[in-house]
Amino acid sequence: MHLFLLLADAKDDFNQYLENNPAILGLGAMGLGLLIGGWGVVELVSGVSRDKRGNVLEGGTGKVVSLIRVVVGVGLIGFGLYKLVAG
Numbered sequence: 001m002h003l004f005l006l007l008a009d010a011k012d013d014f015n016q017y018l019e020n021n022p023a024i025l026g027l028g029a030m031g032l033g034l035l036i037g038g039w040g041v042v043e044l045v046s047g048v049s050r051d052k053r054g055n056v057l058e059g060g061t062g063k064v065v066s067l068i069r070v071v072v073g074v075g076l077i078g079f080g081l082y083k084l085v086a087g
Contacts, residue, residue, distance in 0.1 A: 022083045022084070023084055023087075026080040026081070026083030027084070028080070029076045029077070029083065030077050030080030030084075033075070033077035033078075033079075034077065036072055036073040037069065037070050037072070037074055037076075037077065038073070039069055040066045040067065040068070040073060041066075041070060043065070043069070044063065044066040044067070044070070047062070048062060049062035049063075049065045049066050051065070
């Protein structure tokens with residue numbers, strides 16, 4: 001338990017930096033969202049998805065995985081926009 005408290009305290013400076021500069025957090029989230037969402041769109045267009053081990057997922061499973069990546073990307077972009085606007 002004490003290890004978790006030490007880890008939380010070690011990241012306190014970075015969390016304070018992000019709290020003071022929400023645009024950095026927003027831009028980072030938007031960049032990650034564009035990367036993940038774009039990856040999902042490319043997989044939807046090509047019709048072939050890959051899992052984390054590189055195995056090919058075709059058919060319905062591949063489409064579901066691609067759609068999940070697109071939804072997560074859109075969610076991250078929305079969070080990034082929120083942080084940029086609301087601060």
